[in-house]
Amino acid sequence: MSRLFQQHVQTSPARYLRAQRAHRMAELLISTTDSIETIARHVGWSDPAHASRAFRSIHGVSPQHYRRTHGGAALVRADS
Structure with a gap:
C-alpha cells in the first residue's frame, strides 16, 4: 500500500502526513489564539x-x- 501511495502522491505516507499537519498548523496559527502547544497536539x-x-x-x-x-488571531486580540 505504501508503494502505491508513493506512486500516486509522489511522496511517502509519513512525509505527506507531516506536510498536512504543518499546513493545518499554519492555518490554526493564523485563525486561532490557541497556544502553539495546543495547536501541535490538535494536529x-x-x-x-x-x-x-x-x-x-x-x-x-x-x-x-x-x-x-x-x-x-493572537495579534488581533493583543491589539484590542
Whole structure:
C-alpha cells in the first residue's frame, strides 16, 4: 500500500502526513489564539518541540514567527 501511495502522491505516507499537519498548523496559527502547544497536539503531534522542528522544515520559520508575520488571531486580540 505504501508503494502505491508513493506512486500516486509522489511522496511517502509519513512525509505527506507531516506536510498536512504543518499546513493545518499554519492555518490554526493564523485563525486561532490557541497556544502553539495546543495547536501541535490538535494536529496530531504530542511533542511541541518536534512539532516546531517539523513545522520549520516545511515552512522555513518557527510557528511563533509564522504567527507574528502572518497576522494571526493572537495579534488581533493583543491589539484590542
